[in-house]
Amino acid sequence: MELAIHTDVSANARVNAQGLNSKPHKVTAEGVNVFYGNKQALNQVNLDIPSNMVTALIGPSGCGKSTFLRCLNRMNDVVDGCRVEGEICLDGENIYARGVDVVHLRARVGMVFQKPNPFPKSIYDNVAYGPRIHGLAKSRTDMDEIVMTSLEKAGLLDEVRDRLDAPGTGLSGGQQQRLCIARAIAVEPEVILMDEPCSALDPIATAKIEELIDELKENYTIIMVTHSMQQAARVSQKTAFFHLGELVEQGDTTDIFTKPVDERTKAYVTGRIG
Amino acid sequence: MSDTLTHSERIEAGLTKRYRAEKRFRLYGIAAIAVAMAFLVIMLAAIGIRGIGAFQQTEVALTVVFDETHIKDNNWQAIVKESMRKKFPEVTSRSDKRLLTQLMSSGAGFNLQNMYRADPSLVGETRTVWLTASDDVDMLMKGAIDRASPQSERRVSDKEIVWIDSLIADGALELKFNTHFFTGGDSREPELAGIFGAFMGSIFSLAVCFLLSFPLGVMTAIYLEEFAPKNRWTDVIEVNINNLAAVPSIVFGLLGLAVFLNFFMLPRSAPLVGGMVLALMTLPTIIIASRAALRAVPPSIREAAWGMGASSVQTVLHHVLPLAMPGMLTGTIIGMAQALGESAPLLMIGMVAFIVDIPGSFTDPATALPVQIFLWADSPERAFTERTAAAIIVLLVFLVTMNLIAVVLRKKFERRW
Numbered sequence: 001m002e003l004a005i006h007t008d009v010s011a012n013a014r015v016n017a018q019g020l021n022s023k024p025h026k027v028t029a030e031g032v033n034v035f036y037g038n039k040q041a042l043n044q045v046n047l048d049i050p051s052n053m054v055t056a057l058i059g060p061s062g063c064g065k066s067t068f069l070r071c072l073n074r075m076n077d078v079v080d081g082c083r084v085e086g087e088i089c090l091d092g093e094n095i096y097a098r099g100v101d102v103v104h105l106r107a108r109v110g111m112v113f114q115k116p117n118p119f120p121k122s123i124y125d126n127v128a129y130g131p132r133i134h135g136l137a138k139s140r141t142d143m144d145e146i147v148m149t150s151l152e153k154a155g156l157l158d159e160v161r162d163r164l165d166a167p168g169t170g171l172s173g174g175q176q177q178r179l180c181i182a183r184a185i186a187v188e189p190e191v192i193l194m195d196e197p198c199s200a201l202d203p204i205a206t207a208k209i210e211e212l213i214d215e216l217k218e219n220y221t222i223i224m225v226t227h228s229m230q231q232a233a234r235v236s237q238k239t240a241f242f243h244l245g246e247l248v249e250q251g252d253t254t255d256i257f258t259k260p261v262d263e264r265t266k267a268y269v270t271g272r273i274g
Numbered sequence: 275m276s277d278t279l280t281h282s283e284r285i286e287a288g289l290t291k292r293y294r295a296e297k298r299f300r301l302y303g304i305a306a307i308a309v310a311m312a313f314l315v316i317m318l319a320a321i322g323i324r325g326i327g328a329f330q331q332t333e334v335a336l337t338v339v340f341d342e343t344h345i346k347d348n349n350w351q352a353i354v355k356e357s358m359r360k361k362f363p364e365v366t367s368r369s370d371k372r373l374l375t376q377l378m379s380s381g382a383g384f385n386l387q388n389m390y391r392a393d394p395s396l397v398g399e400t401r402t403v404w405l406t407a408s409d410d411v412d413m414l415m416k417g418a419i420d421r422a423s424p425q426s427e428r429r430v431s432d433k434e435i436v437w438i439d440s441l442i443a444d445g446a447l448e449l450k451f452n453t454h455f456f457t458g459g460d461s462r463e464p465e466l467a468g469i470f471g472a473f474m475g476s477i478f479s480l481a482v483c484f485l486l487s488f489p490l491g492v493m494t495a496i497y498l499e500e501f502a503p504k505n506r507w508t509d510v511i512e513v514n515i516n517n518l519a520a521v522p523s524i525v526f527g528l529l530g531l532a533v534f535l536n537f538f539m540l541p542r543s544a545p546l547v548g549g550m551v552l553a554l555m556t557l558p559t560i561i562i563a564s565r566a567a568l569r570a571v572p573p574s575i576r577e578a579a580w581g582m583g584a585s586s587v588q589t590v591l592h593h594v595l596p597l598a599m600p601g602m603l604t605g606t607i608i609g610m611a612q613a614l615g616e617s618a619p620l621l622m623i624g625m626v627a628f629i630v631d632i633p634g635s636f637t638d639p640a641t642a643l644p645v646q647i648f649l650w651a652d653s654p655e656r657a658f659t660e661r662t663a664a665a666i667i668v669l670l671v672f673l674v675t676m677n678l679i680a681v682v683l684r685k686k687f688e689r690r691w
Contacts, residue, residue, distance in 0.1 A: 075580060113578065119593060130583065133584055184582070
């Protein structure tokens with residue numbers, strides 16, 4: 001009896017949560033297995049990621065969180081011997097289904113990498129690259145508009161306004177990372193994946209990026225991998241804890257950090273392992 | 275004793291030894307560079323000293339009459355003969371007269387013929403013209419024939435020396451800049467032999483070689499590096515490409531002979547076939563260098579492009595290729611430089627022939643610079659020695675120019691990115 005009520009309540013909670021957000025989950029993963037050759041990197045991962053929130057993926061090195069992130073825009077496709085099983089849906093559509101165009105998918109799911117990797121081109125061309133290949137700007141003025149708003153949104157415009165023709169690689173690390181974010185949002189994706197976006201940056205640049213992430217969640221669904229638990233606690237609303245290729249626990253960030261259910265999660269967030 | 279040394283003292287004792295070893299090692303390096311530089315300087319100096327003479331040619335000022343009958347007979351050498359005899363009226367005996375005409379090159383008449391062709395109104399006119407002297411006179415002027423040696427041991431007799439000296443005294447015999455060397459084709463007469471035919475042959479061959487090997491090599495490298503799945507077939511291909519780079523060039527010549535000439539019936543001695551054979555030889559070099567250049571492009575650039583939704587082709591064309599281009603060009607330069615200096619495969623497909631005409635197209639019979647050097651080095655006339663060295667100078671200048679162009683191109687590519 002107790003048990004039945006319990007399940008009922010959690011089901012209600014889910015409905016309520018969805019009702020409150022008035023949006024279904026943006027990304028849902030079901031039974032995801034990933035293999036690199038014979039080695040299994042992810043084992044039966046089920047994870048729902050809500051819209052317009054920051055979801056943090058945490059866990060010790062080699063736990064599969066980056067692998068999972070890279071499944072979401074099929075960046076693993078180019079890795080030799082990588083095989084993905086299970087179902088990952090973006091707005092209810094399986095992105096691994098036959099006939100899904102990877103180019104289109106990646107225009108909807110942008111990505112920011114661990115190490116800032118601007119193209120060795122001008123700042124302008126870096127941001128304009130995505131809209132250019134996807135044919136999003138009809139005219140030169142359109143393009144200028146897109147570039148300016150993207151830089152503005154990434155909080156970089158004031159710093160680079162007078163040197164848009166300077167090479168993007170000449171910026172500082174933090175500026176480069178914000179340039180990469182500007183480049184990603186220039187194509188107006190729905191989801192932005194961030195793979196440890198601050199691990200190569202100093203605390204001040206990190207603070208700026210975190211602030212930016214917080215603003216971006218108004219318009220985008222953000223999924224970020226981070227090694228820093230403080231960062232996860234600061235910027236994310238949802239947290240998923242991975243350990244040895246398994247998704248151990250997921251939930252609201254505050255819950256994960258204050259009252260983790262699983263022993264491993266507790267050990268990790270309190271700093272005993274990891 | 276050693277037991278009394280402290281830890282730090284023991285390290286200190288070893289330090290002097292370590293520093294000495296380091297110094298010695300650095301000295302070895304400097305010595306190696308010095309020896310290499312010395313050899314280079316000696317080689318260049320030897321070639322330069324020997325070859326510089328060929329850029330000058332002895333010419334004789336003659337007063338010639340464009341005699342109508344001789345022109346009609348097309349006997350231009352007779353005009354030269356007559357004017358020589360007029361210059362030395364005291365020479366009467368038949369054998370002396372022959373000696374006298376031998377002072378002039380057998381090609382002197384061609385100079386007159388060319389003048390007449392340019393201006394037919396010269397008939398019946400009298401002109402003073404500088405005409406090419408024979409190679410023996412040339413060698414005497416350049417000191418390659420020793421006046422002091424006994425007459426029987428030199429190719430210029432005492433009589434001839436007297437005539438030559440009188441011409442010099444008149445100011446009618448001088449060393450002039452040898453334009454013919456740079457504009458003429460090959461000849462059996464050293465004073466008439468020019469490098470331009472071989473130069474054009476090399477240009478045509480290299481053009482074919484570049485047009486075939488650069489796109490093929492780059493495309494192969496891009497496919498293998500960026501698109502091909504890594505399986506047993508690509509491994510086999512890779513091993514074979516690496517092996518091909520080590521195949522002796524003459525084997526490619528044999529292949530060209532068997533396939534291009536005998537099977538496809540392409541013209542013999544043609545720069546077209548020469549270029550194709552050289553392309554076969556150059557391809558592995560370009561492919562290996564291009565693959566290395568592609569591999570050197572950081573993967574983060576590819577990920578950035580893929581992450582933006584660029585297709586594989588866009589990723590390669592927009593980002594990877596421009597970054598790899600300088601490295602690819604370097605590989606191509608090395609390949610083309612090898613091709614320029616290669617003679618063995620060209621021998622097999624008949625580009626070793628004696629060809630007087632300047633090739634005007636890809637299918638005209640031609641030879642190439644290194645083959646020309648080989649041919650001249652094989653010729654017995656003394657005057658060919660300096661021409662051989664001069665041809666080497668031309669080849670080296672060609673090579674350096676080619677490399678300079680490539681370096682400039684590379685710099686340009688690098689600056690754009």
